[in-house]
Amino acid sequence: MANTAFMKPRAVSDALSAIVGKGPMPRTQVTKKLWDYIKKNKMQNPKNKRNIIPDEKLAKVLGSKKEISMFEMTKKVSNHLS
Template sequence: MAKARQNAFMKPVKPSRELAAITGDAPLPRTEVVRKIWNHIKKNNLQNPKNTREIIADDKLRPVFGKDRVTMFEMNKHLSKHLS
């Protein structure tokens, strides 16, 4: 069962137009999408310094998250809506 789950995470998924603004429009494994989002967050200093679990959306992340702030735990729920 673990192998099937691992393959599901490695299956390339197509990002939405909003998400592609950060990840590019080529299909990527879900793990790579998350990695690119975290690279964007860190590069643009989007973690709340007082609560590092909170991500402050910039103009590229706001359409993906649908709001100005999300926790790192909510992030994957919002990303799932933008992957097919």
């Protein structure tokens, strides 16, 4: 059975919608669009692809331009969904 909490459409903050588009949308779709954006803009650390080096737009969501692990990033993105 699918986890319905992940499939439930959630409101998206203005900072996050600048990257993934206007919500509401399920967390699964937010995650997919976020990774599409990261890969398109080559923000993965080439030496450790689990780490993300945010640009200006993504830094607004993450609260910093410092490199961040994809696990930490997921927690920060959760703050932008309601």
